[in-house]
Structure formats: C-alpha cells, structure tokens
Amino acid sequence: MSFADLGLSDELLQAVESAGYTEPTPIQAQAIPPVLMMKDLIGIAQTGTGKTASFVLPMIDILAHGRRRALMPRSLILEPTRELAAQVAENFEKYGKNHDLKMALLIGGVQMGDQVKALSEGVDVLIATPGRLMDLFERGKILLTGCELLVIDEADRMLDMGFIPDIESICAKLPTNRQTMLFSATMPPPIKKLSDRFLSNPKYIEVARPATTNINIAQYKVPVSPRKKREVLRHLLRTDDVSTAIVFCNRKTTVRELAKSLKKHGFAAGEIHGDMDQPARIAELERFKDGQVNILCASDVAARGLDVKGVSHVFNFDTPWHPDDYVHRVGRTGRGGASGRAFTFVTPDDAEAVQNVEKLTGGEIPVFEFADEQPAEAVEEKPKGKRPQRAKKVEGADRAERAPRKETTEMRSEEPRRERRPRRSEPEPADDGWNGPVPEFLKVSALA
Numbered sequence: 001m002s003f004a005d006l007g008l009s010d011e012l013l014q015a016v017e018s019a020g021y022t023e024p025t026p027i028q029a030q031a032i033p034p035v036l037m038m039k040d041l042i043g044i045a046q047t048g049t050g051k052t053a054s055f056v057l058p059m060i061d062i063l064a065h066g067r068r069r070a071l072m073p074r075s076l077i078l079e080p081t082r083e084l085a086a087q088v089a090e091n092f093e094k095y096g097k098n099h100d101l102k103m104a105l106l107i108g109g110v111q112m113g114d115q116v117k118a119l120s121e122g123v124d125v126l127i128a129t130p131g132r133l134m135d136l137f138e139r140g141k142i143l144l145t146g147c148e149l150l151v152i153d154e155a156d157r158m159l160d161m162g163f164i165p166d167i168e169s170i171c172a173k174l175p176t177n178r179q180t181m182l183f184s185a186t187m188p189p190p191i192k193k194l195s196d197r198f199l200s201n202p203k204y205i206e207v208a209r210p211a212t213t214n215i216n217i218a219q220y221k222v223p224v225s226p227r228k229k230r231e232v233l234r235h236l237l238r239t240d241d242v243s244t245a246i247v248f249c250n251r252k253t254t255v256r257e258l259a260k261s262l263k264k265h266g267f268a269a270g271e272i273h274g275d276m277d278q279p280a281r282i283a284e285l286e287r288f289k290d291g292q293v294n295i296l297c298a299s300d301v302a303a304r305g306l307d308v309k310g311v312s313h314v315f316n317f318d319t320p321w322h323p324d325d326y327v328h329r330v331g332r333t334g335r336g337g338a339s340g341r342a343f344t345f346v347t348p349d350d351a352e353a354v355q356n357v358e359k360l361t362g363g364e365i366p367v368f369e370f371a372d373e374q375p376a377e378a379v380e381e382k383p384k385g386k387r388p389q390r391a392k393k394v395e396g397a398d399r400a401e402r403a404p405r406k407e408t409t410e411m412r413s414e415e416p417r418r419e420r421r422p423r424r425s426e427p428e429p430a431d432d433g434w435n436g437p438v439p440e441f442l443k444v445s446a447l448a
C-alpha cells in the first residue's frame, strides 16, 4: 500500500514524499479514502499511529477548491491542548506547501488580536481549542455558518478535560450539512453519545483495541518504596540500555528536583514542566531533540502530545493518577514501529492507580525482574544538610499539573471547566504559554 493508492492529488503526494513518509500507517490507509469521499468518519487508534495525517491530508485536497470568506472559516479542527493544536498546524504547513491554504490558530498564549485579524481576512482551516473558540464566538468575532468540515481530534482527551459541553454547543452552531470526523484513542460512552448525535452515518475505523498500548512497548511495573525511587531510576538508567528517556512525574516540583538530582549524579538530564515559560520549554525540548540531554524529566501537561521520536524508554517515576495519562506517557516510546520500554514505579500507595491503569489497558503489567541484585547502592539517598526545597515549600507549590482549575470570570480559558473525575489536588494557575513549536504560518500570515 502506498500513498499514491489512496486517491490524493499529485501536489499532495509530492509534499508527503518530501516529508519523508513512504507508506501510510493503517489508520491513514483506511481513513483517507472515505474522507476524500466526504463521508463522516470515526477513527479509533492508539497514540502515535498517525491519526493527524489521516485527516490533514484529505482535508488539504478537499479544501483546495473553494473560496475563503471573511470571518467564516471553511473548516474547523478542535484540539484539546495548545501543543496538539500547534502540531496539527505544523502538519498543515508541511503537507500543504504546494497549496494556497490559509490557517488560523486559536489557542492560549498567542495574541488574540492577531488571530482575529487572520480570521477577518478569511481562513480555510481554523485550528482551535474549544474554550478559546467559544470565547471568540461569544464576542461575535467569528461565524461558524460557513464551516462545512469539522474534526474533533483526541475526543477522549476532550472528555477528560471537560470540553464535551463546549463541543456540543460548537457542533450546534455549524451547518448541519457538513462533514464530521472524530478521532480518539478510546471510545468511552460519552464519546459514543457525542458521535451518535453529531455524526451522520459515519464510517467506523478501528485499528487497535481501545486504549491498549502499543505491542512494540515492553511494559513493566517496578515495586518501589517512595524513598528508593531515585536510586532505582538511576540503576535502570545505567543498566537497561537507555539511549533516550522521558521520565514522567505527577508534580512539577518532583520534575524539578529529580532533574537536579540526576544532573548531580552525572546524567545529561533536562526538564519540562508547566512553570516554565514558552521559550524555556521550547529551548529544553530542542536540547533533548538535539541530544544535548538524553533524559527529559516531564510533567503530563507540559509533555502532552509532544512529538519526540525515537525515545527508547519511558519511566513513570510516579504512577499516573489518571489511567489515560499512562497510555499517553507510554505512547512516547515505541513510535513509528520502533520498540520501546516503559517502566512504572509503583509504591504501596499506588495500588489503586495501577489497578485502574491495568483495567484500562486490559491486562496486568508484569513486574520487572532485576537481572542482578536490586540497585547496588542500597543506602537511602540522604539529603545533605538542610532541605531547602522542602523547608521552603509554600502552600500549594507541590500541586499536580493536572488539577481542577478555578474558573476565571473574565475570559474562558482553554482549561477544563468541568471535572469528570474527582481530583486530589489543588488548582494550578492558568498556564502562560504553550510549549509546542511555533508554526511558520503563525509568523507569516496570522501574525503579520
């Protein structure tokens, strides 16, 4: 199967070729032909299976004909986070280089005025997070009546972030006679309900069991006491043939402290978390991509959707509280057919969290058997002298990144407004920047 068999235009095939893709992934092979035939579509496939191109490519050909009109985007792609929105924009830029398509990106951290300007000049594709879009719509800056193509991407993530009510009201504002595509890693009942309501006679494509993680990923649980975590991590980093690793922590403070500790022990470690501003996150990610550091300590929010290829290992330094985070974290390795390894540290307190993960992924994760003795340096790492970070910790500083947010009154943010599950920790302040790369077109068309 090649891209040329899918019915895409020559200009597009050229762009795909220069992007370096030789063969469509299974979801692309199955989704592209029906989308080109203007059918509604539900695409269920795990993280890292290439869902983005499965809608971006046919959309470029569909949108190649037709006229832009002021304030009325011709198509709309909804993404749960800024990072994912930015990645989709990059995809459009890469594959659409032989087409004259205009885009606008409605996400936090990019100035609203510039986005409105782009919209008022007319766009073919609008990529938005639901909160931002609703905000702009309510201020009368945008008309959705000309929008004949809708993509709801990462639907399960949208659900998790409380975006379903927004999506419902957005769907209701679009013309009923439109093409709608929904992509998700899983199909929980509320998403099924959403698609029953807003898609018409959709083609259903599923390329893997819902929420199962990639079979190319060897996954292990590592029972560990909280105090031994760092030591066990160092042991694994040294002995498990690690070339590049992302180490996920549940809290920003843990990310910071762990990165510091790893550096102290001679590892080339970097960090990425929600307290860093956008340029700092981008710089750190670049250092990781260039190989200046090979271990990246990360929080879920900051790492969400980051497209980092070829990570040999994922470590869950903390068992994630939300099982879907497990799937997304572990999905950072084993991408594009490569094999990967994922280790999840499980303390006695994590029993319930890990059970939830196993329920979602549909099987027990085997316990890792250390080939040798347990980590040689069995002595507990004792903090030297006083413990400044801990002693100085201010109330709430150690909160989780994925916690319920307080509603802001002035403006809707793209943060969740309704929580589906109880969260255990305190809210974090609104994020200040997005950590994805800045797509070229933002510098040119939208920000001009």
Ligand code: ADP
Pocket (backbone or CB within 6 Å): 021, 022, 023, 024, 025, 028, 045, 046, 047, 048, 049, 050, 051, 052, 053, 307, 309, 335, 336
């Ligand atoms: P998903 O949305 O399913 O999680 P993405 O669309 O983000 O996955 O794609 C995951 C990775 O696979 C990206 O790095 C992307 O560049 C790469 N990719 C997508 N399609 C192909 C392809 N046909 N051949 C090789 N790599 C691909």
Ligand code: MG
Pocket (backbone or CB within 6 Å): 051, 052, 153, 154
């Ligand atoms: Mg995706």
